[in-house]
Amino acid sequence: MNTSLLKQVLGENVDEEDSTHVADVNFGLLDEYSKREIRRAILTAVAVPGYQVPFGSREMPVARGWGSGGLQISLGIVGPDDVVKVIDQGDDEGVNAVNLRRLIVSSTGIPESTTPEDSTLIQTRHRIPEDPLDERHVLVLQVPVPEPLRGVERDMRELARMHAEADYARMWVSLYEDKVRNGVITRTTGYPCLVNGRYVIATTPIPRWDVPRLHRSRFLSLFGAGREKRIYAVPPHTDVEPLTFEDVPFEVEITPGATCRTCGSSESFLVEVPASSADDRGHWVCSDSDWCRRRRERSLHPSRGVNT
Amino acid sequence: MGYAAARGGLKAIEAAERLVARERILGESSWLESRQMIEKLRLAVDRVMGEGGLWDEHLAASALRQAEGDPIEAAHLLRSFRSTLPRLAYTTPVDVDDMVVLRRIVPAFRNPPGPQLLGRTTDYTGRLLHTADEDTLREGAEKTAALLREAVVTDSDHDDPGDSERRPRRLLELLRELDAVVDRRRSDDPEPFDITRHPARPPATRSARLATMARAETGALVNVWYRNILGPDGYLHEITLGEVRHGRLPVTVIHPITGDEVSVTDVRVTEVEAIEDLDGIEEDRGRFDVGYGLCFGHNEKKAIAMANLDIACERDKGRSFLEQSILLTTDGLDASGFLEHLKLPHYVTFRSMMERKAAIRRHKESS
Numbered sequence: 001m002n003t004s005l006l007k008q009v010l011g012e013n014v015d016e017e018d019s020t021h022v023a024d025v026n027f028g029l030l031d032e033y034s035k036r037e038i039r040r041a042i043l044t045a046v047a048v049p050g051y052q053v054p055f056g057s058r059e060m061p062v063a064r065g066w067g068s069g070g071l072q073i074s075l076g077i078v079g080p081d082d083v084v085k086v087i088d089q090g091d092d093e094g095v096n097a098v099n100l101r102r103l104i105v106s107s108t109g110i111p112e113s114t115t116p117e118d119s120t121l122i123q124t125r126h127r128i129p130e131d132p133l134d135e136r137h138v139l140v141l142q143v144p145v146p147e148p149l150r151g152v153e154r155d156m157r158e159l160a161r162m163h164a165e166a167d168y169a170r171m172w173v174s175l176y177e178d179k180v181r182n183g184v185i186t187r188t189t190g191y192p193c194l195v196n197g198r199y200v201i202a203t204t205p206i207p208r209w210d211v212p213r214l215h216r217s218r219f220l221s222l223f224g225a226g227r228e229k230r231i232y233a234v235p236p237h238t239d240v241e242p243l244t245f246e247d248v249p250f251e252v253e254i255t256p257g258a259t260c261r262t263c264g265s266s267e268s269f270l271v272e273v274p275a276s277s278a279d280d281r282g283h284w285v286c287s288d289s290d291w292c293r294r295r296r297e298r299s300l301h302p303s304r305g306v307n308t
Numbered sequence: 309m310g311y312a313a314a315r316g317g318l319k320a321i322e323a324a325e326r327l328v329a330r331e332r333i334l335g336e337s338s339w340l341e342s343r344q345m346i347e348k349l350r351l352a353v354d355r356v357m358g359e360g361g362l363w364d365e366h367l368a369a370s371a372l373r374q375a376e377g378d379p380i381e382a383a384h385l386l387r388s389f390r391s392t393l394p395r396l397a398y399t400t401p402v403d404v405d406d407m408v409v410l411r412r413i414v415p416a417f418r419n420p421p422g423p424q425l426l427g428r429t430t431d432y433t434g435r436l437l438h439t440a441d442e443d444t445l446r447e448g449a450e451k452t453a454a455l456l457r458e459a460v461v462t463d464s465d466h467d468d469p470g471d472s473e474r475r476p477r478r479l480l481e482l483l484r485e486l487d488a489v490v491d492r493r494r495s496d497d498p499e500p501f502d503i504t505r506h507p508a509r510p511p512a513t514r515s516a517r518l519a520t521m522a523r524a525e526t527g528a529l530v531n532v533w534y535r536n537i538l539g540p541d542g543y544l545h546e547i548t549l550g551e552v553r554h555g556r557l558p559v560t561v562i563h564p565i566t567g568d569e570v571s572v573t574d575v576r577v578t579e580v581e582a583i584e585d586l587d588g589i590e591e592d593r594g595r596f597d598v599g600y601g602l603c604f605g606h607n608e609k610k611a612i613a614m615a616n617l618d619i620a621c622e623r624d625k626g627r628s629f630l631e632q633s634i635l636l637t638t639d640g641l642d643a644s645g646f647l648e649h650l651k652l653p654h655y656v657t658f659r660s661m662m663e664r665k666a667a668i669r670r671h672k673e674s675s
Contacts (some may be wrong), residue, residue, distance in 0.1 A: 030392065031391075033394055059387035065645040066645060102318070253663040
């Protein structure tokens with residue numbers, strides 16, 4: 001397309017370099033107007049912690065349900081100085097993590113890393129890295145179902161009312177009934193949490209293990225639901241309280257005695273590798289593969305430090 | 309181990325991509341030309357443009373080829389391509405009366421105002437599979453094509469219905485003259501809801517519902533219609549078709565520099581007006597109402613389902629889940645993307661579920 005015409009039509013925001021990008025593939029794939037729209041939604045989300053901000057979700061080169069919301073956030077905020085890490089189930093090598101990372105890197109030219117220490121932008125599905133994150137990090141979570149109340153109400157008009165009036169009574173009743181019927185609260189991942197004392201959010205399907213790590217965290221968490229067209233946020237130093245009763249403590253996933261067969265950890269989120277034969281009893285490994293690798297290498301070569 | 313195979317990162321992905329590309333390119337047949345698909349698989353190309361929300365026959369054909377014929381996947385390719393482009397302009401409103409019809413039927417009257425123009429349809433053709441071997445079929449087709457080309461040269465277009473017949477009056481005009489329809493026309497002129505820029509959620513405007521249905525997956529829309537006719541929902545009843553049209557509409561934009569209206573292309577659309585018998589207690593029993601459907605390309609199933617669902621939504625007035633079903637569950641990319649995401653690894657969530665199962669069992673054993 002003719003650059004001067006493009007400039008006239010697009011207005012002030014396009015310089016020569018950008019217009020060549022537009023003609024080919026723009027930095028971060030999306031056009032600048034879409035990125036601006038996403039950033040505006042993010043700003044609203046940060047300003048009103050836990051509120052699900054509607055946005056005009058774009059169709060991405062990945063299917064909806066495959067991280068299209070997280071990808072839009074990442075591409076909306078990524079800059080040339082960022083370093084990106086992408087994990088799926090905690091694993092940098094999961095096939096979908098690889099594909100998403102490839103899209104981000106190839107459309108921006110920014111470097112990638114598997115180590116949180118070296119990364120600034122971390123996109124994740126279902127996990128928060130084991131390493132402590134801080135002000136340098138933005139955590140982008142891929143959200144399949146952003147609506148925490150859907151299990152108790154299907155009508156979206158009623159759901160909007162319940163959030164607007166902070167009417168979470170039916171959620172409390174459902175948790176109470178769960179406890180009474182089953183003896184324990186049976187909610188697994190995506191545990192409902194009250195953010196900043198106001199909005200209940202779905203904590204994506206991160207395990208309960210990761211939920212306490214959102215509470216007053218030093219990092220910014222952005223939640224993107226592409227299919228459902230919602231963005232919400234947990235800003236740094238914000239209260240994130242799992243919904244539970246005074247006399248029913250919130251429980252994370254712990255299996256007594258389980259340790260990672262590879263690094264020996266018992267202080268990380270472990271996933272089970274089932275028995276593959278009669279004389280194999282199965283074992284556990286860390287779901288955060290890079291954290292596990294570094295622990296292993298550190299124990300083998302203590303002089304290299306944590307982040308090698 | 310099961311998941312070791314699904315790990316393996318970049319190398320495995322690239323190998324899978326090469327396999328897809330290789331199998332598409334290899335084989336004994338020649339390159340599948342876009343032109344061929346546009347001419348010979350017209351309805352598939354039209355469907356992809358409609359569900360992709362982008363009018364470009366060549367891109368749609370390309371997408372269909374790249375997607376190995378899967379229309380939802382092809383629509384996805386079109387839509388994600390569009391996400392990379394800035395929106396430079398909006399078209400000016402189109403007057404659908406400017407449509408030059410290629411086909412037009414009016415089931416509601418034997419002799420409606422204007423023509424009953426069957427056009428290109430297999431509606432009244434026996435669905436008999438051509439089972440002759442391919443060489444015979446091809447030979448026959450080539451012979452017929454030669455004859456037809458000759459005929460076009462010698463034959464003056466005496467069958468062409470002429471311009472007034474190509475822009476027929478609407479049955480709705482007649483019904484209005486007869487005072488037989490309720491008048492829901494509004495005097496204000498609200499901006500249409502842009503579903504590509506804002507998520508449409510109930511309660512939504514009519515334009516949001518119509519735009520959603522125009523871009524919906526055809527099968528999904530037909531299913532919402534049918535489950536309301538026969539299935540558990542039952543929020544609509546059968547309409548009588550007042551107009552079924554397939555034709556060309558001009559598309560104009562305001563030129564960014566001269567400020568003049570310029571015609572940039574024309575698009576083929578299917579348009580349907582559906583006459584509804586109002587039978588509700590609080591409704592005007594003495595009159596009909598009308599539902600509207602319009603979508604890209606030649607796709608009558610979709611436009612008819614859309615028109616019936618449009619009027620059903622108007623009458624429902626938000627009492628049921630009908631609007632939410634239409635807005636939230638008919639998009640092909642949403643539904644198939646989410647369905648297929650089940651193939652992604654879920655071992656973290658599953659581990660968490662296993663842990664709770666054990667906790668419940670422990671509690672039962674101890675109490």
